[in-house]
Amino acid sequence: YETWSQFYSGNPAAGQTIAVFASLTPVVQTGSISVASSPAGASAVLDNGYDHLTTDGTFSGVSTGLHNVRVSKSGYQPYSTSIQVKPGGTSNVYATLIANQQTGSLSVSSNPVGAGLYVDTIYQGLTNQIAGNLAVGSHTVTLKKSGYKDYSQTATVNSAQTSYLSVTLSPVMSPTSGDIDVSSTPSGASVYLNGEYKGETRASGPLYITGVSPGTYTLVMKKAGYQDYTTAVQVDAGSTATVSAALVPASTSTTIASAEIFSQPSGADVLINNAYKGITPLSLDNIPVDATKTYSVEIRLAGYTPYTASGVIKPGQNVVINAALSPIVSPTTVTPLSLGTVVAALSLIGFLSVILKKKQ
Template sequence: DLQKLAKEYQFSLVTNPSDATVHIDGKLVGRTPLNVTLEEGTKSISVSKAGYQTYTETFVLNRNISKSITLTSMVQNYQLSVITSPSGADIYVNNAYIGRSPLSVTLEGGTKNLRIERSGYETYTENFILDRSISKSITLTPQVKEYRLSVTSSPSNALVYINGTYQGRTPLTLTLREGSYAIRVTADGYEDFSTNVTLASDRQVSATLYAKKARLTIETEPTNASVFVDNVYVGRSPLSVDLDAGRHTIRVEKSGYITDSKDVNLAAGTSSSTKITLIEERPVARITISSDPSNARIFINGKDYGRSNRVVELDPGYYEVVLVLDGYRVSVTYRYFGKGDHNLSFNLSRID
C-alpha cells in the first residue's frame, strides 16, 4: 500500500494580553505570540494566563491559519481598608467617591488610583494593584500656606536678610510659607534694624534706619576742663561722647585759661580722638583812671599811657601813677594793683 503523506500548515496565534501559555492537543507548544508548523487535522487549543479565563477551541487545520484572541479577565474581589491621620478624610478610588476614613470596602481586583482629600491638608494620591486584600495607614501632610511679606526701609536700597539669608534690597516683596521669620535690614552707616514676624497673613515691615553714632574721645591739657559740643555741655575732660556723623564744634573752657574750640568731622560708626591744649590766661589788673578835670596826661612808672579818662591793663604789681594837666598841680599815687578791676580817681588842684 502506498502511505499517504501528511501535509503541514503554519499556525500563528497572538493574544491580548500576550505571554499566555498555549497547549495544542494537550501538548505545551509555547507562549504567545506563537508561530508553529503543525500537521493538518483537527486541533484542540487551550490558552491560559493567570488572572484570566482559560480559552479553548477545536478547529480544523487544513490551511495556514492566524488567530487573535482577547482573553477574558477573571473578576476577583478584594478588601481595601484605609485609615488616615487625621481621620474624616474623603476617599476616592479611580475618581469615584467611596466614603470617609476610616473605611473598609470590597473592590474588584486590578490597578487602582487612590486619592485622599481633607481640608487643610495636602491631597494624597497613590497608584497600586489590588491583587489581594490590602490595609493602608496614611498620615496626611498639613497644607502649606503661603503669604506675602513686604519690606520697606527709610532710607531705601537697604540689604534684607531673612533667617540669616540675604534676600535682596528694599523695597522687597517675597512669598513665604506660613511660619516665624527673623528679619534684619542693614545699610552702610546705619544701625541694623531687626524684628521677628509670624506669617499667618500678608505682612508689611517698615524699617526706619538710624545713622550710626561716631565715638569721639576728647582730651585737654590741662584736664578737668568743661567740654561743650555744638554749644551743649557734655562733661569734663577727659571724656568720650557718641555723636551723629558729620561736623561738630568742640569748645573747651577752664578758669584761668583762654577758651579754645575746634571743628571735627566724624564718620558714622568710627572712633576718633582729639586733644585741645589750653593757653593759660595772663593775670591782668584792669585800672579805670579818671580825673576832674579830665584830659590829664597819665604816666605809669614813667611811661605815657595817654590821657584821662581811660582804662589801662597792667600786670598785677606796684605802680606809680602820675597825672599832669597844664594849670594844675601834678597828682601822684603809688599803690599795689592786684588781678581784677580797679578804679582810680584824681581831683586835680589849680595852680594859683
C-alpha cells in the first residue's frame, strides 16, 4: 500500500483523544502495453500466449516487470521484442512488419537432442527441428539446454532451400551458474523469474532457464483459467533445479479454453475458424468457446499441404496440436516427342534391321 500521512498542528489537550482514520491506497502493481503495427490488423501475442489481440490495441492489467510481445501477420516476417512494464504506466510497442520476398528453411539438429531452438530470439521448438518461412539472409540461431553451454551462431538461409546446421553442445565445465527446468500440467503456462518473463512450459519438454546466478528466486507460472502458481527456487552453481506444477483451475464455470499448436517445420500460419491467429509454435489462452459449436484449425506453410483439424472444444480444455506437414510433390511432366525425333528413331531401327539381315 502507499504510505499515508496527515499533519496535525498543536498537541492534544489533557485527556483528549484525537481519532485518526487512514484509508490506504493499494500500490499499483500493473501497467499496460500499447501495441501498434504497420500494416495494422496483425496478431499480437503477449508472453507467448498469455494474452492476445489484433493490432492496434492495448494489453491492460499487465504485471510489472519484463515481458515479451510477438507480432505476426500472414505474408510478413514475425516481429518480437522485450518490453519493461512499470506500475501504472503504459509501454509502447510499434512493429514495422517486413513483407516476405523470398524465404527458405533452416534444419537444426543437436547432440544431445531436445535443446530449445531460438531463431532471432523467437522460439521454434525443441531440436531436432526445421524452422520454416524464414527470410533469405543471415539469422542468429541459439540453442539452450540445462547442463550445457548456450550455443549461438549466425546461419544463412537461401531462397526456396533448406539449410542444415548440426551442433554438438558442450557440457558446462567449472560452472559459476545453475539452471532451472520448468514444466506444468497443463502445459502452456507463462513463466516469470523475479518478475521477468522467461518463456512458457511446453508439452514436448521442459522450459530451460539457463545461466542463472546462484541464489533464491521467486518463480511464478500464469495461465488463463488457472490460479497463479508461485514458488521459491534455490539455484546452486553447477546444478539444475526442477520445478513441476499441477495448476489448479480458477473456476469451474469458465467459458475459455487454451491451445498449443506446433508444426514441423515451424513458422506456419495458424487459422482458427478461418481467422488468422499467428505462426507456429503458437500458444493461446483466453479463447472464448461455445461447447455447442465446432471449431476448425488450419495450418498453412508455402510448399506444404495444409493441415486441418476440427472438433468440439470444451471450456477449460487445453488443446495440443502437433502437425507434421507434408511437402507438396510437384507432378512429373512428360514432354511429348517431336515428329522429327520419331522419324529419326524409325530410321535408326530400319538401319539396324538391314545390318542384322546382312550378318545373317
